[in-house]
Amino acid sequence: MNAIKTVGVLGGMGPDATVDFMAKVIAATPAERDQDHIPMLIDHDPRVPSRQDTTPAEDVTIREMLAAMAVRLEAAGADFLVMVCNTAHGWLDLALERTTVPFVDIVEVTADALTARHPAVRTVGIMATPACLEAGLYQRVLESRGLASLPAEGRARRDLMRLIDRVKAGDQGEDVAAGMAVIAQGLVAQGADAVIAGCTEIPLVLAAEQLPVPLISSTDELARRTVALALGEATLQSRRHLAER
């Protein structure tokens, strides 16, 4: 039997999403006692500047902070790295330059789950932050798989960001969930036959049951892949697709 791998987690963006990810890793691990569980090193740093409407100076700070976290996690013994924030995946260049262990891309992992479990889907609604949508993180990956993207636009995009900010402020109330469901249903009305929750705050309030089409949660898929990788049931991939961004 191979030893369980140690996961390095770039977290705190936001805090509740990181805890949600950890809880999902633990729940997805077959374990009878503490010692069966997956070791995780978590750098939970909510001080990383907001990834929305960044200035060039903030861009540098985000890139440097993420790189410092990754370097520290690798030095502390992480066998691979994950980051519990979709949007921040657009600022990973320095982190990738300065570390050598595999970095699991939440966007690829989420797209993998979508295509594996729902092969008939053709048009994918994307719920994510404005910065994530403007960077095209999901659109590019979906296009490379021959899928059409339907990102939240205009007022829906702005409303979604306000709801995400309410979750970040600790509000997981029913009206936040209802507001997100309205946005998801709007994407379905426009033709989406699946919706990606491409921001780790969304699955804290929006449930698959609220939609008539499959909802793919980036947090859940990252947790599932993390468990498979740590237990040696999946193979770590090259970091090429991340480095090419």
Next chain:
Amino acid sequence: MNAIKTVGVLGGMGPDATVDFMAKVIAATPAERDQDHIPMLIDHDPRVPSRQDTTPAEDVTIREMLAAMAVRLEAAGADFLVMVCNTAHGWLDLALERTTVPFVDIVEVTADALTARHPAVRTVGIMATPACLEAGLYQRVLESRGLASLPAEGRARRDLMRLIDRVKAGDQGEDVAAGMAVIAQGLVAQGADAVIAGCTEIPLVLAAEQLPVPLISSTDELARRTVALALGEATLQSRRHLAER
């Protein structure tokens, strides 16, 4: 305004208890956005051997693993350390020798909360693991404050450990909670006018509402103190009492 301090967390003992602690820190932090939250470095290592019925070799491994975690957290920038496991506080000597930042003692913090909020209490029921009770971690601290201890004994002690192990295996069902409530009520029947949940798995299932006397949760009190210390609203204490164990 002082900068928020960074908390180093020795975790994974067990996994769900660590997540519970983090969620309680986040919920207790006054925050409107990610950047208001407390940075945490978490070494979530469930591979630390069980603290029950240890061999001398296991004792060495536990002491060395906890020391390695503490050293790594201090080196990574933790301003103070906490550990989300009551029992393991009996194996901290090497960790204290090899680090210099304050180490917040969950046992002292829990006793502080008890005496501050319930000054009339005289006899304290203690729910904890056999190893924690045999080491007298709570009994000594309570005695130094003039309080009588009523630890779970005999069959109740063994039953409690079985229930804690079920929580560690992921079972937070109603019968686990009911079993713990029976043990707590037994301590009350014997004369306890407050009960300490002195194992971080207990608050995952046992709620204060299930008891006719105050229930003091070690996880909740450690989270509360962590927030106060990180925000500069409480003063870090000497590590003398821990080093004297």
